[in-house]
Every structure is written in structure tokens, then in C-alpha cells.
Amino acid sequence: MELLSLTVNSNSLAVLQALEDGLKKADADPSVKAVMICGENGKFSAGADIRGFSSPKRHGGALGPIVSLIESSEKPVVAAIEGVALGGGLEVALGCHYRIAHVKAWMGLPEVTLGLLPGAEGTQRLPRLIGVPTALDMITTGKHIPATEALKLGLVDEIVEENTIEAAIRLANKVIGQPLGPRRLSLKPVPKVPNMEAFLREAAVKVKQQARGCLAPELCLQAVRAATETPFAEGVRRERELFRVLLSSGQAQALQYAFFAERAVHRWATPAGASWSSAAPQPVCKAAVIGLGTMGRGIVTSLVKASIPVVALEQDLEYLNKGRKAVMLLLEREAMKMEGGAQSLDFHNPARLQFTVDFDLLHDVDLVIEAVFENMALKKEIFHKLSKICKPGALLCTNTSALNIDEIASATSRPQQVIGTHFFSPAHVMRLLEIIYGRHTSPTAIATAMQLAKTLKKVGVVVGNCFGFVGNRMMFPYVQQAVFLLEEGSRPEAVDQVLEDFGFKIGPFRMSDLAGLDVGWRSRQGQGLTGPSLPAGTPARQRQGQRYSPLPDLLCEHGRFGQKTAKGWYQYEKAGGRTATPDPWLHSFLSRYRDTHGIKARFIDQEEILERCLFSLINEGFAILAEGIASGPEHLDVIYINGYGWPRHRGGPMFYASTVGLPRVLDKLQKYSEAHPDVPGLRPSAFLKKLVAVGNPPIKEWMSYLSQQSSKL
Ligand SMILES: CC/C=C\C/C=C/C(=O)SCCNC(=O)CCNC(=O)[C@H](O)C(C)(C)COP(=O)(O)OP(=O)(O)OC[C@H]1O[C@@H](n2cnc3c(N)ncnc32)[C@H](O)[C@@H]1OP(=O)(O)O
Numbered sequence: 080m081e082l083l084s085l086t087v088n089s090n091s092l093a094v095l096q097a098l099e100d101g102l103k104k105a106d107a108d109p110s111v112k113a114v115m116i117c118g119e120n121g122k123f124s125a126g127a128d129i130r131g132f133s134s135p136k137r138h139g140g141a142l143g144p145i146v147s148l149i150e151s152s153e154k155p156v157v158a159a160i161e162g163v164a165l166g167g168g169l170e171v172a173l174g175c176h177y178r179i180a181h182v183k184a185w186m187g188l189p190e191v192t193l194g195l196l197p198g199a200e201g202t203q204r205l206p207r208l209i210g211v212p213t214a215l216d217m218i219t220t221g222k223h224i225p226a227t228e229a230l231k232l233g234l235v236d237e238i239v240e241e242n243t244i245e246a247a248i249r250l251a252n253k254v255i256g257q258p259l260g261p262r263r264l265s266l267k268p269v270p271k272v273p274n275m276e277a278f279l280r281e282a283a284v285k286v287k288q289q290a291r292g293c294l295a296p297e298l299c300l301q302a303v304r305a306a307t308e309t310p311f312a313e314g315v316r317r318e319r320e321l322f323r324v325l326l327s328s329g330q331a332q333a334l335q336y337a338f339f340a341e342r343a344v345h346r347w348a349t350p351a352g353a354s355w356s357s358a359a360p361q362p363v364c365k366a367a368v369i370g371l372g373t374m375g376r377g378i379v380t381s382l383v384k385a386s387i388p389v390v391a392l393e394q395d396l397e398y399l400n401k402g403r404k405a406v407m408l409l410l411e412r413e414a415m416k417m418e419g420g421a422q423s424l425d426f427h428n429p430a431r432l433q434f435t436v437d438f439d440l441l442h443d444v445d446l447v448i449e450a451v452f453e454n455m456a457l458k459k460e461i462f463h464k465l466s467k468i469c470k471p472g473a474l475l476c477t478n479t480s481a482l483n484i485d486e487i488a489s490a491t492s493r494p495q496q497v498i499g500t501h502f503f504s505p506a507h508v509m510r511l512l513e514i515i516y517g518r519h520t521s522p523t524a525i526a527t528a529m530q531l532a533k534t535l536k537k538v539g540v541v542v543g544n545c546f547g548f549v550g551n552r553m554m555f556p557y558v559q560q561a562v563f564l565l566e567e568g569s570r571p572e573a574v575d576q577v578l579e580d581f582g583f584k585i586g587p588f589r590m591s592d593l594a595g596l597d598v599g600w601r602s603r604q605g606q607g608l609t610g611p612s613l614p615a616g617t618p619a620r621q622r623q624g625q626r627y628s629p630l631p632d633l634l635c636e637h638g639r640f641g642q643k644t645a646k647g648w649y650q651y652e653k654a655g656g657r658t659a660t661p662d663p664w665l666h667s668f669l670s671r672y673r674d675t676h677g678i679k680a681r682f683i684d685q686e687e688i689l690e691r692c693l694f695s696l697i698n699e700g701f702a703i704l705a706e707g708i709a710s711g712p713e714h715l716d717v718i719y720i721n722g723y724g725w726p727r728h729r730g731g732p733m734f735y736a737s738t739v740g741l742p743r744v745l746d747k748l749q750k751y752s753e754a755h756p757d758v759p760g761l762r763p764s765a766f767l768k769k770l771v772a773v774g775n776p777p778i779k780e781w782m783s784y785l786s787q788q789s790s791k792l
Contacts, residue, residue: 092141098171099145106152113251114152116175117159117244118168123184126166129193129335132326142167142199143315146174150263155254159247160184160235165223170199173208176262178235179250180226181243186234187223191295193338194331194728198322202302203314204264209233211272211279215303219286219296265311279304292582293728294328329738333730336778337720340713340731347529347541349516350707358522360530361472363387367444369461370451371402374478377506378448380409383426384507385534390433390440403434409507441468446531448500450478453602458482459490466491474527476500481547481602484517494519498528501548503722504594511722512537517544538721543708550718552703553732556695556760561587562628563758564688565669566620568680571648572661577688582726587692588648589659590724591631592641596648600635620676626757630672690747695760697736698748698767704785705766711782712737737778745771 098116105111118124127142149156149171158164158172160180169186172178180186188197188205196202197218206214209232217224229235239246260266272278283300290296298321305317325331348354367390368379375391382389391406393399410426417423426432433440441447447469449461458477465475475497477487488494499515512532516525525541532539542549561574575586585593604610608622609632619629634647641647642655649659673680700715709715716731729735736744745763752761769784770776776784 095141095145099148102145102148102152102156105154111154112255113154114156115159115244115247115251116149116156116171117247118161120162122162123158123160123164124166124168124171125163126168126189129338132193132195132335133332142170143319146170146199146204147265149174150176150265152176153259155251155257155259155262157247157251157254159243160186160226161243163223166190166197167199170197170201170204173201173204173264176259177247177250177254179237179239179243179247180229180235182226182238182240184226184229184238184243185223186226186229187221188218189221189223191219191299192221192334194293194295194328194334195325196295196299196302196318196322198318200265200315200318202299202318203306203311205234206269206303206306207264207267210270211275211303211307215282215300218299218303269307275307279307291584291726292580293334293726294330295325295334295728298325330728333728333734333738336713336730336734337716337727340717340734341538341721343711343713344538344540344717345529345533347514347525347539348710349522349525349541350543350710353522353525355526358526360526361445361474361523363445363474363527363531363534365390365444365446367392367441367447369393369447369449371398371406372450372452373504374502374506375448375450376402376405376409377504377508378450378478378502379406379432380413380507381502381535381537383410383424383432384413385536386431387534388431388433390435390444392435392438392441395436399434399436406432406434413507438464438468441465443470444473446474446476446527448476448478450502453479453482453598455482455486458487462487462497463490466493472496474498474524476528478502480551483546484515484520484544488517488519495521496524498524499544499548500528500531501550509722510536510538511550511718512539513548513550513718513722514539514541515544515548516541538717540714540718541710542714542718543706545703545706545708549703549709549715550722552708553696553699553715553719554723556699557692558587558591559628559758559760560691560695562630563626563755564683564691565630566628566673566676566678567683568673568678569683569688570661570666570669573683574688574692577685578692580685581689581693582729584724592647592649592651592659595641595643596631596635597640600632603632621757624757625759626755630669633668633672691751691761693732693735694744694748694751697732697744698760698762698764700733700736701764701767701770704782705764707785712778734778741767741771741775 105114155177156175157177157179158175160172160178161184164172164184164186166189169188188201190197202218205218213232226235226238230238286296286300302318302321305314346355365388366382368375369392371391371393379389379391391402393402410424414424447465449458451457451461462475473496475491477499478501479499480501484497484499488497491497494517497517498520501513501515503509503511514525514528529539529541545552547555564574565571571588575588578586607613609629621627638644639646642651642657645651645654645656648665650662652658703709703715704712712733715733719725719731720727725731745767748761748763752763755761770781773784
């Protein structure tokens with residue numbers, strides 16, 4: 080036998096054992112001259128079994144010694160990489176003396192995204208192979224790189240377009256007898272950069288800033304630093320130490336939960352029993368977008384990037400030209416980030432992107448996304464037209480953040496084809512797509528919208544129809560608490576700081592200034608909560624017997640709409656400016672407001688700010704689950720992580736509640752509710768109470784306490 084071939088699809092215990100046995104056998108057998116390691120079914124390895132990290136019987140540290148064993152083999156070992164080589168899979172390849180990859184293969188060390196670091200000596204070998212700056216980037220971001228890039232970086236020795244295994248065998252035969260010392264990465268020095276210390280210091284600042292409280296990127300950097308400062312064996316010891324810290328940090332569990340939650344929501348189901356097994360998606364070969372405001376522009380860009388031909392429609396030529404310019408600018412920027420540039424997107428080709436004011440051009444599209452502003456009458460008028468013009472079977476989507484899908488569908492003759500697709504701004508960047516089915520929406524429509532999300536590289540989450548759906552409905556009590564805290568004595572910058580320290584990308588007041596205070600003002604006017612339709616004599620701080628804060632309305636009446644007017648909860652350098660500065664005017668405005676309403680300002684500590692904002696949001700989440708609006712807590716968590724800047728390393732609001740402990744959440748809500756009996760959002764939901772009463776079960780069992788529901792986790 081000239082060559083032994085080993086397969087390493089997943090780094091389960093059995094595979095590791097087989098790898099070790101195979102290597103030992105190859106070393107002991109004089110007839111074996113070289114070893115080739117490959118995967119099965121066109122995939123090298125997706126790395127360790129992620130579920131294994133939270134299992135009590137985890138085989139910690141088992142892979143590192145095997146990678147060392149591969150490297151120390153006296154016979155050349157060649158990795159034949161097809162499909163993916165990720166995490167532990169790539170670390171195995173780094174132990175090999177040669178790496179050959181298929182041109183379509185992808186490689187990366189994504190452990191950081193799971194709250195870990197490449198704990199099988201990857202933090203020590205990769206910098207020795209491709210240099211510290213590039214290795215650090217790969218290890219701290221976890222990004223996957225294509226084989227072509229891996230070749231340029233020197234991560235692989237060769238890429239092939241045909242049979243990778245045959246090419247690897249050819250290479251193995253060619254190198255038999257050549258010295259292996261120079262191919263053993265553990266023996267190589269780490270390539271120098273001019274001022275390593277300054278480079279690492281700067282990198283540490285950048286990584287910490289971007290990590291927003293997530294430990295893994297910082298510890299990844301420390302492990303790479305060890306590679307630059309200590310011999311290989313010492314670096315490996317440090318790597319293992321840091322790996323153990325991460326494994327027991329709690330963040331790893333949250334990030335791994337998030338990984339599986341995103342996959343679980345893909346297996347959508349409705350209370351009526353519809354799911355992938357009962358519905359197939361319809362093909363979307365051509366789409367239309369109505370309305371080229373901020374949302375419409377992003378949606379068009381997203382569709383073009385996904386190579387779906389688009390017809391973009393506006394109400395008149397003035398709006399159309401404005402929208403066209405903005406879309407072209409977005410597409411040009413996106414094209415610059417892509418390898419093939421503008422050519423690859425081909426957006427100047429009218430067959431790919433057409434701008435029009437003529438509704439009739441929508442007659443042959445497979446799907447329409449209406450993205451005009453939030454006005455029910457306008458949306459109904461558009462859907463009425465669509466139901467007359469569009470071909471039978473065309474999916475009619477509305478990009479609304481709160482409005483009733485059934486009412487919009489009632490304007491059509493085909494409510495089964497109407498569905499909510501709630502994009503998040505900027506729509507070509509944000510990963511979340513909330514997909515809302517109405518009473519009549521067909522399973523095919525849901526499947527088609529879910530498939531569209533995948534094509535657009537977004538995470539689609541199927542939810543039921545209620546005001547604000549899942550994301551915004553949970554956001555209302557959170558924002559309401561933030562404003563109540565101002566009434567009681569806090570300041571916008573104090574509230575924002577607490578929530579940003581928790582890990583939110585942006586606190587509620589900075590967010591409100593960014594989105595524009597006028598958006599909510601219009602909606603409240605529409606609901607009759609403020610403005611001319613408010614009945615005379617309505618108490619300033621009460622609506623329907625519940626506490627209400629007119630603060631945001633008063634700010635709007637002062638023309639303070641946020642960034643766009645250079646003033647909102649903060650002040651900005653100019654209209655459209657981004658730098659929020661605390662505003663003395665706002666502080667004295669708050670004092671005057673409290674005096675007017677006889678409110679005695681008090682000091683509010685960070686714990687109260689955090690708990691009242693987060694626990695009221697979580698409380699609404701339990702109500703949503705009990706009503707069957709979402710089929711599991713993972714749906715709520717995926718929505719919050721991908722659409723609302725919730726820190727991923729805290730796993731989403733419902734996972735966070737499970738880590739705080741439901742009895743504590745209930746206890747605190749009860750306390751705050753007693754202090755604020757006129758705030759329904761603080762009144763503990765019946766489902767939360769039930770879960771506490773049955774003994775605080777783990778999150779994956781929650782849904783079994785509601786009849787006919789089961790978790791997808
Ligand atoms: C002591 C230290 C020892 C070792 C250090 C090593 C650590 C590691 O290796 S950590 C793992 C690193 N690997 C990854 O993070 C890869 C994760 N997977 C992916 O990125 C993707 O799944 C993919 C790119 C490999 C494939 O993507 P796609 O084709 O879109 O399929 P899905 O993502 O839907 O996945 C299909 C199916 O497979 C499950 N799965 C994928 N990878 C893993 C894994 N590493 N462990 C466990 N399960 C995995 C995924 O959950 C899907 O299954 P379900 O639909 O049932 O959830």
C-alpha cells in the first residue's frame with residue numbers, strides 16, 4: 080500500500096479515534112509511504128460537533144494532540160479539502176504537511192462566533208503559516224474565506240477545479256521522501272511584523288471595541304499574542320487555558336444556542352399545521368418593489384444583489400428619479416465591495432433593474448413587495464390595484480412594521496397570496512426578515528417568503544399577525560419604560576449607557592433619534608393617542624386608564640425629530656449629524672416637565688434601568704408565546720439578535736431570561752408592577768407565572784407547557 084486515506088467529516092469522538100488509529104497504523108506500516116486525509120460526501124469537515132461543547136461528557140482537548148500526531152508523522156500527510164474545512168476541520172488540515180483544496184471550498188476558524196477559540200492548536204499554527212495580521216483577522220472574526228483567497232494567503236498549497244482527491248494523491252506521491260521538517264508549522268517561527276507590540280496593542284483596542292462585551296474575540300487575540308511571545312508548546316498551553324475560560328463563561332452557551340436557534344426557525348410551522356412538509360416555495364424569477372423611500376431602496380438593492388430581476392415603481396417621476404439615484408448609489412457601493420464589481424451585479428441592464436411609474440409593468444412579476452409609508456388606506460389602495468394587475472399566483476408582500484395583514488389582504492381578491500415581509504433598515508444590510516402570515520395566507524406563500532429570505536441571505540422568521548408583530552410589539556414596553564424612567568428622574572444618556580453596556584449596539588434614545596421621532600408620533604396620532612383626534616379633557620399622562628408619557632409627542636411639537644433635525648433626545652452637530660451630545664436644553668425641559676406634573680425626581684440606579692427595560696420586553700415575549708404568535712422562544716431571540724441589535728453573546732431576550740432565572744424575572748416584575756400599577760407592561764404574564772410555578776424548566780421545554788406546541792430547538 081502506497082497511500083492511506085482517512086476521512087474526517089465531523090470531529091466526533093469516533094472520527095477522532097479512527098483518525099488516531101489510522102495514523103498510528105500508517106506510521107507502523109512500512110508499505111505506507113504517504114497519507115491523505117479527506118472528508119466524505121464532498122465535505123472535508125465542519126469542525127467539532129457544537130452540541131458536544133455543552134455536554135457533560137465533552138471530550139475537551141482531544142483534537143489538539145491528534146493534530147500534533149498528524150504533524151509529527153514521518154510520512155507526508157496531505158489534506159484534500161472539499162466543501163468546507165471549518166474550525167477543528169481546518170485545524171486538522173493545519174496539522175497536515177500539505178493542503179490542497181477544491182476551487183469551490185471554503186475555510187475558516189469560526190469558533191469565535193460560538194464563544195470559543197480554535198482550541199486544537201489553531202491559534203498557534205495559523206499565524207506561523209499566514210502571518211499574524213491575517214491570522215488574527217480570521218481568528219477574531221471567524222470569517223469563512225474561499226479557496227482562491229486561501230491560496231493567495233498561503234493557507235493552501237494548491238487549488239484544483241477537478242477531482243481534489245486525485246490531485247491530493249498525485250501531490251502525496253510527488254513529495255514522498257522529501258524532508259518534512261520545513262512543512263511542520265509548529266517548528267516554524269511566527270513571521271515578524273515591523274512593530275509587533277504596537278500592532279497587537281492597536282489590534283486589542285479595535286477587537287475590544289467591536290466585541291461590545293463579548294469575551295471570545297479578546298481571548299482569541301490573547302492566544303495569538305502568546306504565539307508571538309512564547310515557544311509553540313507554551314502557546315498551546317496558553318491556548319488551552321483560555322479555551323477553558325471561554326467554555327465556562329456562559330457566553331459560549333448563549334452563542335451556541337443562537338447558532339441552533341437560527342437553524343431551528345428555518346423549520347417554520349404555523350398553529351394550523353403548515354410547514355415545509357406541507358408546502359413548497361414558488362419560484363421567484365422576477366420581482367417588483369413599490370415605493371423607493373429608505374426601505375424600498377434597500378429592498379431593491381437586496382433583490383439585485385441576489386440576482387433577481389426587479390421592477391422598481393414610484394408614484395410620480397419626481398419620486399422615481401430621486402429613488403433611482405439613491406438605488407444606483409447603493410448598488411455602486413455594494414458592487415465596489417464585490418469581486419466582479421458593477422459587472423457582476425449588472426444593474427445598468429434594464430432586464431435586471433427597471434424603474435417605472437407604470438403599474439401595468441407589474442403584470443408578469445412573481446412577487447411584489449410594497450414598501451410605501453405606514454398608512455393603511457394607501458396600502459389598501461395599492462393592494463386593490465395589485466390584485467387586479469398581477470398575474471394569478473403572484474405573491475403580494477407588504478413591508479409593514481405593525482399594520483394588520485388581514486386588513487390589507489381584505490382589499491384584494493386573493494388574500495391567500497398576501498403576506499407581511501417586515502424588512503429592517505438598512506434593508507440590504509440587516510439580516511432579519513420577519514414574515515407575517517394572516518388569517519388567509521397560504522402555506523405556499525409562507526414557504527415562498529421563507530425561500531426568498533434564504534435567497535437574499537437573510538434569516539426569515541415566521542410569525543403571526545398582531546399589532547407590531549413580534550419585534551416591535553416587544554419593543555413597545557421597552558421604549559415605554561425608557562421614557563417613564565426619564566419622567567421619574569433619569570436622563571437619556573444614562574438609560575442609553577446602561578443598555579449599551581449590556582451590549583446593545585445602540586440605546587433606545589439614540590435609536591429613536593436615528594429612526595426619527597416623527598415616525599412614532601405619526602403612528603400615535605393615527606391611533607388617537609395624541610394630536611387633534613385626542614378627546615378634550617384627556618389627562619396628559621393617562622390613556623384609557625393606563626400610564627402614558629407625552630414626552631416624545633412634546634419633543635416632536637418642538638420640532639425635535641432626532642438626527643434629521645439636529646435635535647431630539649440629544650443634540651447633533653448638524654441636521655443629519657451622527658454624533659449625539661447630551662443636551663442641556665433637554666435636561667431643563669425634563670425638569671420643567673416634572674415640575675408641571677408634580678413628579679419628584681429620584682436617583683434611578685443601573686439595575687432598575689436594566690430590569691425595567693429588559694424584563695418588560697421579555698414579559699411581552701411570554702405573552703406572545705402564550706398567544707401562539709411565535710412557535711418558540713428561539714423565534715423571539717433570533718428576531719432580537721438579527722433585527723434589534725440585541726447582543727448575540729447574551730443569546731436573545733428569552734435565552735437571557737432563562738439564564739437570569741424565571742423566578743427572579745417574575746419576582747422583579749411583581750415588584751415593579753406593584754410600584755407602577757397603571758403600567759400593564761410590568762404585570763407578569765400568565766405564561767411566565769406558569770413556568771415559574773412548574774419549577775423553572777429549561778428553555779427547550781417551555782413550549783410543552785402550552786397545549787399543542789413543541790420547541791424546534
Ligand atoms: C478542545 C477543542 C477542540 C476542538 C476545537 C474545535 C472547535 C470547532 O470545530 S467548533 C465548530 C466550528 N464549526 C463551525 O462553526 C461550523 C458551523 N456550521 C456552519 O457554519 C454551517 O452549518 C455550514 C457552513 C457547515 C453548512 O451550512 P449550510 O449548508 O447552510 O447548512 P446548515 O447550517 O443548515 O447546517 C446543516 C445542519 O448541520 C448542522 N451543523 C453544521 N455544522 C455543525 C457542527 N459543527 N456541529 C453540529 N451541527 C452542525 C446544523 O445545525 C444543521 O442541522 P439542523 O438543521 O438539524 O440544525
